[in-house]
Amino acid sequence: MISSLLPKPKHATISTIAVVLPKAKTASTALLPNIQNVPNIVNVASLDASNPQEYSKAVVDISGNKAAAQTSYEDSIPLKERYPNLKHHFPRYTLQTCPDDSLQQCLDETRKVVNMLIAHAEGIEEKKDDVDVVELSTGGLSDEGRGRTVEIRNYQEDPMLPPKFKLRKNRHKNPSPPPPILKAAPAEKITKEIKDKWKIPSAVSNWKNNQGFAISLGKRVVAASGGSLGTESSINVEKFGQLSQALEQADRQAREDISIRNEQRKLAAMREQEEKQKKLKSLVEKSREATGSRQYSGKRRGSETYDARKRSRK
Known part of the structure; x- marks a missing residue:
């Protein structure tokens, strides 16, 4: 009892009674394995240097089956890893060598299920000529409305018909912008050499200078020729000058x-x-x-x- 473990009260006149539970006479065997059918075998083992003891024999005797006993490390390795090139000789029958029609029946059922799945995926319904006849009985008093016969048939639906139900669009909100990619600043200082290395020079035009004034025609021709234009040139510069003056x-x-x-x-x-x-x-x-x-x-x-x-x- 839990009350027997508590301390004795100070102001109580009645003394507590100590309750002692009786002990079990026999040991409990609820968690022990079922060893009733195991024969009682006693083997004498001698641990002498002249006669070494075989422990595998003791394991086989206790298990009762030599195939189930693992007496070495090789017994714990699976057969597929121990013998990778092992050929199985199981009885695998074909349609011609099968003694009964079990293999043919399994093949027909599998083909039927596969065809049904393909037809369902393609939207093809099987033609069923079965007609279910249902008799309905009403609770009216008149003889005309007491019984009715209803025939239930399955008709194939036209795939070209427009949809019967309106499909609503999922008006989702715009997704949140992607988080910014933060990169740490370089620890090294930017020197003048690095700046000059990454500097992109401005475009140099052969037609206008930095101040925006147009360059004369003769200088343009010399610049276009790369400076190789000498006294002998195929272009008549004087005529171009006269043309510009006339204009x-x-x-x-x-x-x-x-x-x-x-x-x-x-x-x-x-x-x-x-x-x-x-x-x-x-x-x-x-x-x-x-x-x-x-x-x-x-x-x-x-x-x-x-x-x-x-x-x-x-």
Whole structure:
């Protein structure tokens, strides 16, 4: 009992009773192997230098089977590793030498299963002419609705029909950007030699210099020839010079003609504006004269009417 292991209480009047469990008279053999059928064999072994003891014989006697006993290191090695070129002589029959139809039956069943899997993968359904007839009975009181016969058939589906169910797209979110690859900075200092080694020079043009001015035609020809162009050359440089001068003169003449034409247009526009101003002034003077004559005639008529009224009163 667990209470017997506890210390004695201080303020208790009843003393605890020690309980002692009885011990088993016979030893338990639950975990021991079943050794009832093993014969009781006693062999006398002598450990003398003149008569060496064979321990393998004792192992074989205990196991009872020489094939199951491993008395040496070679017995623990598998047969495939011990004899790699070992030929098996098992009874492997063919369709012609098989005494019964078990091999043919296994072959037919395997072929049937393989054909069924291939047809299912290709979407080909097997034609089944079997018709299942089912009789249904209703709970109605009328004789007409008591029994019905239903035939169940399997029809092959047309593979060219459009899909019956709408396939929704998986609208996944954009994946997260890849993590940056962090590299440690080089421990060595960058010297001037390393900078000069990795420096890429700027492009050098044979047509423009660093300041952006165009190079003359003669220098271009010399640069294109690689400096090998001497006094004797197939290109007439003087003609090219005359052509460039003619083009410059034509450009200058065109600019002068355009400036003269613009000045003439300005003078013509000024003359037209002066004529319009003169016409407007003449119209203003005429309108003023007309309004002045009207006012004078109105005053004269008013004075005449006033004199006539005075005379009539007298």
